[in-house]
Amino acid sequence: MNWNRVLLVSALAAGFVSVAPSKFTPAFGLRDGLRAGMEIVALPVQAPITWLIRSARGSSGGAGVDVEGAAQAQLEVQEWKKNYLAALQENQSLREQINALTLARQLNVSFITKETSALPVLGLSDQLLLVRGVASLNIPTNAVAVADRVHLVGRVTSSDARVTRVQPISDRGASEIKGAILESERFESPESTSVISTTLTTARVRVSLKPTGRGTLSGLVFIERSSEPGAMRVQPGMVVRLLDESWAPQDQMLILGRVIRAEEAPNGRTVVEVQPAIDPSRLSSLTIRFSGASGGADAPSVPGAGRVR
Amino acid sequence: MNALGAGLVLYILLGLELATRNAFGPNTVMPYFLMPGIVMIAMFAPPAQARWTGFLAGLALDLLTERNQIPLVGPHALAGLAAASFVVTIRGMMIRRSALAWIFLAVAATLLAQLVLTSILTIRSWTEPTIEWNVWHELGQRTLSSGYTALIGAALWAMRSWLMALAGLSDKSLRSSSRW
Secondary structure, eight states, X not given: OOHHHHHHHHHHHHHHHHHSOGGGOGGGGHHHHHHHHHHHHHHHXXXXXXXXXXXXXXXXXXXXXXXXXXXXXXXXXXXXXXXXXXXHHHHHHHHHHHHHHHHHHHHOTTOOOOBOOOEEEEEEETTEEEXXXXXXXXXXXXXXXXXXXXXXXXXXXXXXXXXXXXXXXXXXXXXXXXXXXXXXXXXXXXXXXXXXXOOSOXXXXXXXXXXXXXXXXXXXXXXXXXXXXXXXXXXXXXXXXXXXXXXXXXXXXXXXXXXXXXXXXXXXXXXXXEEOSSOGGGOSEEEEEOOTTOSSTTSOOOXXXXXXX | OOHHHHHHHHHHHHHHHHHHHHHHOTTSOOOOSHHHHHHHHHHHSOXXXXXXXXXXXXXXXXXXXXXXXXXXXXXXXXHHHHHHHXXXXXXXXXXXXXXXXXXXXXXXXXXXXXXXXXXXXXXXXXXXXXXXXXXXXXXXXXXXXXXXXXXXXXXXXXXXXXXXXXXXXXXXXXXXXXXX
């Protein structure tokens, strides 16, 4: 027998078994038996040396203290803590989303629509957000991208199986957008993205916003014809929601951002600056809302607009 | 070569290797015991026997170790074969009675074996995602451990006359007085 050839074949077999997943090597169930045999064979020399080393380590590291076991237990505790905190954070995030969706649903009865699962943001390119595409879905142009289910991020400019491009509303090239500021709503804190309803009043003003090019939107506040002039004062921290006839009905009352500045212009009108509550450049994932009616100027008129009051 | 004696030497070294791994944990930097044994045999045994020894000793180690509860058969066997082949290839250039040659071959062959092992396990971690594998961490730890293996190489050199007699290995160069 040519032992060199046998060794070559054995080495090739070992190479295959080494890299192939376990499911492709069922015949090697035999190895459990071999393993048990080898363990028994190795035991006479292994056990005394293990005992000697452990004894030596035990006497130098403190009698009776299982240092390795303690370190392992500490690692496990840390892992459990990490998992617990992650679960707690997810729970909190889901509660906030439920509250935000409930609030939006109260303001716009047709708010709930089809949407994708959370899609990872791949990065920014030419001020467009690149989001992973969905091969099984035909995401239409002008579909609406949202973060945390209710924060309007922008509109889809193009989409294919690999990538979906989203133009943020704060992008310099984005079109003018109309919104509403409700007197009853505030952000929980300057850094928070959660909205709280503070009063029972339904007073609101409208605002027409244009991108400033600095990641914010700015524009003039105007009062609806049915409102009493001067009835409401716009303040930083207030919530600006989408209320624009050129957007689909189900997208009305999405959150555009927070008022960060409100000043009176020389002509007596109020100018506000609005910052998206979630910075698009720091997004890790977003969802795309879409329906047959989604998109642009040909979308039907907004039944919810003007009815909130 | 006396297969029984060589097997006994490797058996003791295998026991030492397993015992130290069990006592200190698999992710600790510590010397390898089995690989210098393979190197010692590969330095003096006929080429085919040297390669078979490396392969079988590695296979034994494969059968006695597992990663993430997955027994992996093959990686150590191939690593042992690679180390033995390496030593067989360059042993003609070495002064085999020198302690430095033993130490150098022990470290270099162990390093090569660990490179082979890391490569195989890296590929395996792609096909079997349940295996936790950080290639740079493993490579770093194995490289440092290979450096430590110099100690075992030196220890085997110190016991060479006894070990070689047991394993039935002989070399004319060793009959003259040993020197550094």
